[in-house]
Amino acid sequence: MTETNPLTKKDFKSDQEVRWCPGCGDYAILNAVQAVCARMGIAREDTVFVSGIGCSSRFPYYMSTFGFHTIHGRAPAIATGIKTANPELSVWIVTGDGDGLSIGGNHLAHILRRNVDVNILLFNNQIYGLTKGQYSPTSPVGRRTKTSPMGSIDRPFNPISFALGCNATFVARTYDSNLKHMERTFEAAARHKGASFVEIYQNCVIFNDGCFEDVVDKKVRDDRMIDLVPGEPMIYGKQREKGIKVEGFETNVTGADDASVWDPTLSSSAPAFTMSMMDENPGHPNPVGVFRAVSAPSYDEVSASQVAEAITESGAGTIRDLVYAGETWEVS
Amino acid sequence: MTTTREPGSDLPLQKQERVVIRFAGDSGDGMQITGNQFTSTSAAVGNDLATLPDFPAEIRAPAGTRPGVSGFQLCFSSIDIHTPGDNPDVLVAMNPAALVVNIADLKIGGVVIANTGNFTAKDLKKARVEVNPLEDGSLEGYRVIKVDINKRVTEALDGSTLSTKEVQRCKNFYTLGLMYWLYSRPLEPTEEWLRKKFAKRGELAEANITAMRAGFAAGDIHEMFQGRFEVPAAELAPGTYRKIMGNQALALGLISGAELAGLKAFLGSYPITPASSILEVMASFKRHGVVTFQAEDEIAAICAAIGASFTGSLGMTTTSGPGVALKGEAMGLGVCVELPLVIVNVQRGGPSTGLPTKTEQADLLQALFGRNGEAPIPVLAVCSPSDAFDCAIEACRIAVEYMTPVILLSDGYIANGAEPWRLPDIDGLPRFEARFEKPREKGNSRLMPYSRDERSSRPWALPGTAGTEHRVGGLEKEHLSGEISYDAENHEFMILKRQEKVMGIRASIPTPEIRGPRSGDLLILGWGSTYGTIIDAAERCARTGTEGSTLHLRHLWPLPEGLDEIFDRFKAILIPEINLGQLARVLRGEYPHHNFISFPKVQGRPFLSTEIVEKVTDILER
Ligand code: SF4
Numbered sequence: 001m002t003e004t005n006p007l008t009k010k011d012f013k014s015d016q017e018v019r020w021c022p023g024c025g026d027y028a029i030l031n032a033v034q035a036v037c038a039r040m041g042i043a044r045e046d047t048v049f050v051s052g053i054g055c056s057s058r059f060p061y062y063m064s065t066f067g068f069h070t071i072h073g074r075a076p077a078i079a080t081g082i083k084t085a086n087p088e089l090s091v092w093i094v095t096g097d098g099d100g101l102s103i104g105g106n107h108l109a110h111i112l113r114r115n116v117d118v119n120i121l122l123f124n125n126q127i128y129g130l131t132k133g134q135y136s137p138t139s140p141v142g143r144r145t146k147t148s149p150m151g152s153i154d155r156p157f158n159p160i161s162f163a164l165g166c167n168a169t170f171v172a173r174t175y176d177s178n179l180k181h182m183e184r185t186f187e188a189a190a191r192h193k194g195a196s197f198v199e200i201y202q203n204c205v206i207f208n209d210g211c212f213e214d215v216v217d218k219k220v221r222d223d224r225m226i227d228l229v230p231g232e233p234m235i236y237g238k239q240r241e242k243g244i245k246v247e248g249f250e251t252n253v254t255g256a257d258d259a260s261v262w263d264p265t266l267s268s269s270a271p272a273f274t275m276s277m278m279d280e281n282p283g284h285p286n287p288v289g290v291f292r293a294v295s296a297p298s299y300d301e302v303s304a305s306q307v308a309e310a311i312t313e314s315g316a317g318t319i320r321d322l323v324y325a326g327e328t329w330e331v332s
Numbered sequence: 333m334t335t336t337r338e339p340g341s342d343l344p345l346q347k348q349e350r351v352v353i354r355f356a357g358d359s360g361d362g363m364q365i366t367g368n369q370f371t372s373t374s375a376a377v378g379n380d381l382a383t384l385p386d387f388p389a390e391i392r393a394p395a396g397t398r399p400g401v402s403g404f405q406l407c408f409s410s411i412d413i414h415t416p417g418d419n420p421d422v423l424v425a426m427n428p429a430a431l432v433v434n435i436a437d438l439k440i441g442g443v444v445i446a447n448t449g450n451f452t453a454k455d456l457k458k459a460r461v462e463v464n465p466l467e468d469g470s471l472e473g474y475r476v477i478k479v480d481i482n483k484r485v486t487e488a489l490d491g492s493t494l495s496t497k498e499v500q501r502c503k504n505f506y507t508l509g510l511m512y513w514l515y516s517r518p519l520e521p522t523e524e525w526l527r528k529k530f531a532k533r534g535e536l537a538e539a540n541i542t543a544m545r546a547g548f549a550a551g552d553i554h555e556m557f558q559g560r561f562e563v564p565a566a567e568l569a570p571g572t573y574r575k576i577m578g579n580q581a582l583a584l585g586l587i588s589g590a591e592l593a594g595l596k597a598f599l600g601s602y603p604i605t606p607a608s609s610i611l612e613v614m615a616s617f618k619r620h621g622v623v624t625f626q627a628e629d630e631i632a633a634i635c636a637a638i639g640a641s642f643t644g645s646l647g648m649t650t651t652s653g654p655g656v657a658l659k660g661e662a663m664g665l666g667v668c669v670e671l672p673l674v675i676v677n678v679q680r681g682g683p684s685t686g687l688p689t690k691t692e693q694a695d696l697l698q699a700l701f702g703r704n705g706e707a708p709i710p711v712l713a714v715c716s717p718s719d720a721f722d723c724a725i726e727a728c729r730i731a732v733e734y735m736t737p738v739i740l741l742s743d744g745y746i747a748n749g750a751e752p753w754r755l756p757d758i759d760g761l762p763r764f765e766a767r768f769e770k771p772r773e774k775g776n777s778r779l780m781p782y783s784r785d786e787r788s789s790r791p792w793a794l795p796g797t798a799g800t801e802h803r804v805g806g807l808e809k810e811h812l813s814g815e816i817s818y819d820a821e822n823h824e825f826m827i828l829k830r831q832e833k834v835m836g837i838r839a840s841i842p843t844p845e846i847r848g849p850r851s852g853d854l855l856i857l858g859w860g861s862t863y864g865t866i867i868d869a870a871e872r873c874a875r876t877g878t879e880g881s882t883l884h885l886r887h888l889w890p891l892p893e894g895l896d897e898i899f900d901r902f903k904a905i906l907i908p909e910i911n912l913g914q915l916a917r918v919l920r921g922e923y924p925h926h927n928f929i930s931f932p933k934v935q936g937r938p939f940l941s942t943e944i945v946e947k948v949t950d951i952l953e954r
Contacts, residue, residue, distance in 0.1 A: 014803075016815070043798070044798075044801055045771075045795065045796055045797060045798040045799070045800070045801055046795065046796055047795075048642075048795050050639075060803050060805075061803050061816065064801060065801055066795040066801050066802065066803070067801075067802075067803035067804070067805075068639070068642060068669075068803070068804055068805060069803065069804070069805025069806065069807065070635070070638075070665060070805065070806065071635075071661050071662060071665050071806055074631060074632070074635045074662065076632075077627065077628075077631065077632035077633075077635035077636050077639070078635045078636065078638055078639035078642075079639060080625065080627075080632070080635075080636050080639065081598065081600060081625070081635065081636030081637060081638060081639025081640040081641075081642075081643075081647065082639040082640065082642055082643050082795070083639075084598070084623060084625055084636070084640065085596070085598050085623060085639065085640035085643045085644075085645040085647075086643040086644070086645075086795065086796065088796065089643065089795050089796065106628055106629060106632075107628065107631075107632055107635075109628075110627075110628040110632065303623060303625075304623075306618055307618045307619075307621060307622075307623060309618075310618035310619040311618075311619050311621070313619070314619045315619065316619060316620070316621070317617065317619045317620035317621075318591075318620075318758075319587075319588045319591055319592070319758050319761065320758045321620075322584050322587060322588060322617070322620065323584060323588070323721075323755050323756065323758065324572065324574075324755060325574075326574050326575075327372065327375075327376065327521075327574060327575070328572050328573060328574040328755065329375070329376060329378070329572070329573050329574070330571075330572055330573075331378065331568045331569070331570050331571060331572075331573060331754075332570050
């Protein structure tokens, strides 16, 4: 699958003019994805980017790989067809909070539970951007938007908890203002066999500017964000002086020395759930990084192996076998 | 063929040309199995046949009630037949509900076989019948044969190790045995079938066989009938035959269609009555390379099929009307991305959930127009169970050759109906090999994904083919390059191109042939499952000296060439449809100068031949 000449980011740029608003977080995400594709040396022709509808869903046009800009919410369904019909392909889904969790919530749930071997990037900007500023299923309660002039009354989804609830085998979160963190997360997602789900905190400068500022801003993020790194103690803070200690289904903020070691490979998703909701507790940081990474057979793989098994067992079928079957009789 | 048991009495054996039997009972009584077995055996003795199962809407409505009645009608004959018959000659009623629901259809003078064991006061109450119809004289004019099947089965299986409930479950085979005796059918095919079906529970196979033999013997012993009948083998065209149901034939056609295109079949589907069995059948043919995906919903089903087509499989999706409504947006995407896709709609009664287990042809306009924007999709319709095989192949051909979604309409009547299928010569099937773009070296001219060939089809470039990377989607495409384009002129150009491509399919389809006189006062025009009934009606008309010309449309969009000239030759064109006149509406728009007479019937069941005969007589006498 690898090409002989080392690939660069540029090899993954299409000739299309990128049309997001200047300052949109999507630019950085596109950069990170192209860098990861180059670094991993994946072949352009074996790669398909599939998207739904929304600002983020223009993504495939900016990649020089194969691309499919589908219809609202349905990217996971189309991607399931692509991957199941040809498991050799590297398939990526680009979606947003509206596309993936509102109109396409059903398909997202099912692609995750089936564990189709695809990489899902969910750009979360807590707003409908393409339709110009209505609240989304991840907008916090009280958020004032064009369709919620007195504040949104919807309780939002936590995308990480959602994915864990679907028994996803790889679940992670990253944010658009940290290229390194994005690249590391995307690469881990791409290497994972099975459905990988990555939520990306993405800033929409036009309709929801600064929606994650209180967490991702450089000035505060050391104290307000914790990066969950597999196999490492859960430490954060400017001086890396604070830690998270897990006690039962509770998390407590402690000193760095008392921090628990994070293990996303446990078969139970309960600890990951606890982590995903940690920031609801006062004084707790907002978690990013890898929440879950477990291995399970992928749908496409098993589907292909059933076909192969049937052929091995009874031989490849022909039209004659199909038609001249059952109880036949002759009329002369 | 010889019967297992020669008639033991001197009862006369009468020859009959064609017989219609309806088995009716509770949905738990196994009437579908009984009917299917009688059908298979009749096929094996060489009769022509046609069947019409009538399922209750509920899987198990309360036992003994009218909504719980399940029916199976079959017509078997020694002549060429086209329908399961209008009115049964024999009605087998396993309980009062089955009797009252079906008696009105029975031919005057017809035979009722009633299981008196199920006509107790309690049974009558369940069926909401006040007085026992077997005793109140309401069956005058019919020959009523009363048998306590419950008791007879208990006697026949005396000493068996089965539970009382299991013994009673053998009732339908007792009944079948009785009918086999009456119509001089062999028992062996069913015995063989039972032994295979209950291979793991031999005692069940043997109990059912014992019950069936007891029923067969009872025909003689109890002198219930004045005579036995024989329906000799039909003179069918020479060849190899098998009994086939519509959904089964359709599944085989889809698999064959993909193979004839040199492609893997990929079916994305969501279970829905009456289409589910296509998914079931296709899931069982994995050794033919078929990939089936049971999706989370109708939308995902078609979307996965589109995704599969993008990678070079032949994407297909099977559903019924409500499912098509959900797939509308994705069908539009299929039109925009111009990939092959076969969408099967096994129509049922609508609107909304409607009558899931009943038949209707009311989704024609949905198929033609049910999408946003100018989104032309070719539409074909199956006309009989075995025709589903050929039609499915034709749908695959159009999809692949023209890089387009295709809608294939069937309906509940065809889906569950069965007939003898004269198996095709495999080498004679059409081949329509798909062509893919070849890899391109760096520096070669770039792929133009929206360039067009002589059929106006665009190239099919698959992921995995180096140098052909491109993007598709639902936004308007620029001619040739396929990039997003909001240009006004380009949009109109592309609309016209897609239209031209679909209309161009006409060049590949034949003008349908008229049956009967080539001109005259009246042409009966049909589409889909009305085929058999229309032919039957026309033959009846011909026998009484009325001219009966008929024409049947397989391709509903684009319409074949030459129709105008055909219509010119008739004073009027009668269009019987199981809807409010949808084809008539389309034809009036396309051919405004002809006299189309719409003949609608929307009762969730097929036309009767006599209804069409009456209509024809009525028109011609006017
Ligand atoms: S509207 Fe918001 S999300 Fe959309 S491109 Fe502009 S900044 Fe980005």
